[in-house]
Amino acid sequence: MRYHEINADHVLATIGRLERRICERFPGRGLAQVCAEFTNVARKDRDKVLALRKPYRWVQAGVASLLALGATALFFLLKEVKLPSLVRLFTPGDKEGAMLDLFQGIDSAVNVIALFGVGLFFLLRHEERDKRRLALEDLYELRSLAHVIDMHQLTKDPTTLLAGATRTASSPKDTMSTYELVRYLDYCSEMLSLVAKVGALYAQDVRDPVVIELVSDLESTTADLSREIWQKIMIVEQMDPARAG
Numbered sequence: 001m002r003y004h005e006i007n008a009d010h011v012l013a014t015i016g017r018l019e020r021r022i023c024e025r026f027p028g029r030g031l032a033q034v035c036a037e038f039t040n041v042a043r044k045d046r047d048k049v050l051a052l053r054k055p056y057r058w059v060q061a062g063v064a065s066l067l068a069l070g071a072t073a074l075f076f077l078l079k080e081v082k083l084p085s086l087v088r089l090f091t092p093g094d095k096e097g098a099m100l101d102l103f104q105g106i107d108s109a110v111n112v113i114a115l116f117g118v119g120l121f122f123l124l125r126h127e128e129r130d131k132r133r134l135a136l137e138d139l140y141e142l143r144s145l146a147h148v149i150d151m152h153q154l155t156k157d158p159t160t161l162l163a164g165a166t167r168t169a170s171s172p173k174d175t176m177s178t179y180e181l182v183r184y185l186d187y188c189s190e191m192l193s194l195v196a197k198v199g200a201l202y203a204q205d206v207r208d209p210v211v212i213e214l215v216s217d218l219e220s221t222t223a224d225l226s227r228e229i230w231q232k233i234m235i236v237e238q239m240d241p242a243r244a245g
Contacts, residue, residue, distance in 0.1 A: 006204055008046040011197050015042050018194065022187050031152050031184065035191060038145060042198050045138050049201045052131050128208065135202045135211045143218050146195045150225045153188040156181060158235040182236055189229045192222040 019035040026032055158181065176184060196219045203215040 006197060006200055008049060008201050011194065011201070012039075012042050012046055015039050015194050015198075018187065018190055025180070025183060026187075031149075031187060034145075034148060034152060035187075038149075038191060038195070041138075041141060041145060042194075045142075045198050045201065048134060048138060049205050052134065052202075053205050055127070131206055132208050132210055135206045135208070136214060139199055139202060139211070139214045139218060142195050142199050143221060146192055146218070146222050146225060149188055149191050149195070150228075153185055153229055153232075156185060156232065158232050158239065178236060178239075182233055185229050185233050185236075189226045189233075192226045192229075196222040 015035070016039055019032070019039050022029070022032045022035050156176075199215045199218040203212045
């Protein structure tokens with residue numbers, strides 16, 4: 001077991017255990033459905049991260065083919081143009097023609113190197129851009145999921161537990177006890193933390209500055225949302241520490 005990196009399987013197991021805890025305590029609630037969807041998303045992201053670790057075989061084959069073609073082209077160019085021109089340059093005869101042929105050969109060699117260099121750059125950058133695109137798609141999905149989780153705790157107002165609290169016709173109808181409210185909010189906070197951990201898998205395996213920046217943004221977002229949830233938990237505990245558990 002490697003303790004210096006995040007284990008995707010362990011993260012997925014923790015999410016699955018959280019889903020079971022929510023379903024057992026709050027069966028039929030929307031939060032349980034959100035966590036079930038989160039489990040599916042995390043499983044898909046785990047498989048995606050494992051796939052992104054592997055290099056693209058067709059890119060490697062293309063790079064090897066371009067290098068072979070480039071080396072072959074340069075070999076024949078040197079053999080057919082530059083070497084005969086160099087020989088003629090140091091022997092009596094048409095030195096101007098030999099010099100012209102030599103410079104034409106050098107120009108052709110530079111063009112060949114530039115052409116194959118562009119091809120190599122395109123292939124290598126294509127793999128980087130494609131992996132970045134796949135990672136960003138999943139990170140955007142995780143960020144949306146974090147806001148969905150936050151939506152489920154918005155209406156959980158601790159002040160409704162106060163003695164004498166009144167409701168209006170549009171007030172959310174909720175019958176949770178003090179302890180259940182704390183557990184519900186805690187589950188939301190745990191889920192947000194796990195969203196950030198799934199996102200961190202991409203920063204761990206896709207060493208791309210754009211991906212790392214978006215993962216950092218996701219971590220900041222989930223931390224801010226979780227901080228708001230814990231402010232509610234602290235209010236509940238101050239109001240009724242015995243029942244808050």
